[in-house]
Amino acid sequence: MPRDAARIVSWNINSIRVRVEQVCEWAKANDADVVLLQETKCGDADFPFDAFTEAGYEVAHHGTNHWNGVAIASRVGLEDVARGFDGAQAPPFDEPRLMAATCGGVRCWSVYVPNGRELWDPHYAFKLVWLERLRHELISTGSTDLASVVAGDFNVAPTDDDIYMPSRWKRRTHASEPERAGIKALVDLGLRDVTREHLPEPGVYTWWNYRPGQFEKDHGLRIDLALCSPSVADATHTVWIDRAARGATRPSDHAPLVIDLTTSA
DNA sequence: ATGACCGGTCGTACCGGA
Numbered sequence: 494m495p496r497d498a499a500r501i502v503s504w505n506i507n508s509i510r511v512r513v514e515q516v517c518e519w520a521k522a523n524d525a526d527v528v529l530l531q532e533t534k535c536g537d538a539d540f541p542f543d544a545f546t547e548a549g550y551e552v553a554h555h556g557t558n559h560w561n562g563v564a565i566a567s568r569v570g571l572e573d574v575a576r577g578f579d580g581a582q583a584p585p586f587d588e589p590r591l592m593a594a595t596c597g598g599v600r601c602w603s604v605y606v607p608n609g610r611e612l613w614d615p616h617y618a619f620k621l622v623w624l625e626r627l628r629h630e631l632i633s634t635g636s637t638d639l640a641s642v643v644a645g646d647f648n649v650a651p652t653d654d655d656i657y658m659p660s661r662w663k664r665r666t667h668a669s670e671p672e673r674a675g676i677k678a679l680v681d682l683g684l685r686d687v688t689r690e691h692l693p694e695p696g697v698y699t700w701w702n703y704r705p706g707q708f709e710k711d712h713g714l715r716i717d718l719a720l721c722s723p724s725v726a727d728a729t730h731t732v733w734i735d736r737a738a739r740g741a742t743r744p745s746d747h748a749p750l751v752i753d754l755t756t757s758a
Numbered sequence: 759a760t761g762a763c764c765g766g767t768c769g770t771a772c773c774g775g776a
Binding site for chain 2: 507508510511532534559560608609610646648662665666667700702703704705706707714716743746
């Protein structure tokens with residue numbers, strides 16, 4: 494299948510209802526072919542489908558209530574949409590944190606990994622199991638053999654280089670070894686962290702706390718990742734993070750993560 | 759300064775985020 498998705502974006506937008514105009518305008522202005530969204534924070538009935546249609550995008554959403562929620566918008570086709578883990582899932586694995594669609598020849602996954610809260614919290618154990626469950630999902634769907642992008646808010650900083658002040662995160666979720674092992678297990682499937690490959694220096698962040706001064710002082714984390722199968726990683730010529738979007742009026746606390754591909758169409 | 763935000767909710771305090 495020819496691949497014509499040239500620009501794929503992942504963005505945790507922290508409520509689509511608050512930021513739908515911002516997202517659609519950004520996508521149009523930046524020529525995004527595919528936009529993988531996380532934290533839409535609404536049910537399907539409240540999702541602003543029309544705004545995406547007017548902006549020239551097909552869009553599919555997977556959300557149930559005011560927590561979580563993921564979506565995929567595409568202007569290069571949106572086929573074989575899959576919502577959540579395959580098959581019926583018992584709570585909390587039924588939370589809307591995962592979806593996939595084939596867009597312009599690329600199997601695209603929008604991923605929102607559970608936060609974990611604290612190392613002693615049951616949600617942290619859930620996070621670790623969820624990452625393992627994702628690994629199995631990617632194996633069972635053959636995604637590592639396809640042209641695929643598994644991107645989203647992983648809520649894990651893979652290394653200390655991905656944290657503005659590692660000492661402050663020593664005993665906190667997002668930086669613990671078991672979480673990092675969960676990410677490494679995905680990488681060991683053959684998926685490549687293309688941000689790290691193209692922006693190898695420390696201090697490359699995708700999230701900054703809303704608290705005053707945090708963005709201005711660049712106190713951020715790199716927790717949004719694009720894990721790409723070999724053919725997509727090889728085709729990736731540029732990776733960039735649009736910090737300007739984080740500095741916008743009433744922004745999400747995450748910036749868009751953009752991967753640019755050489756097309757083969 | 760153990761401070762500071764933001765989105766959402768049958769809300770006007772609290773939960774969850776990271």
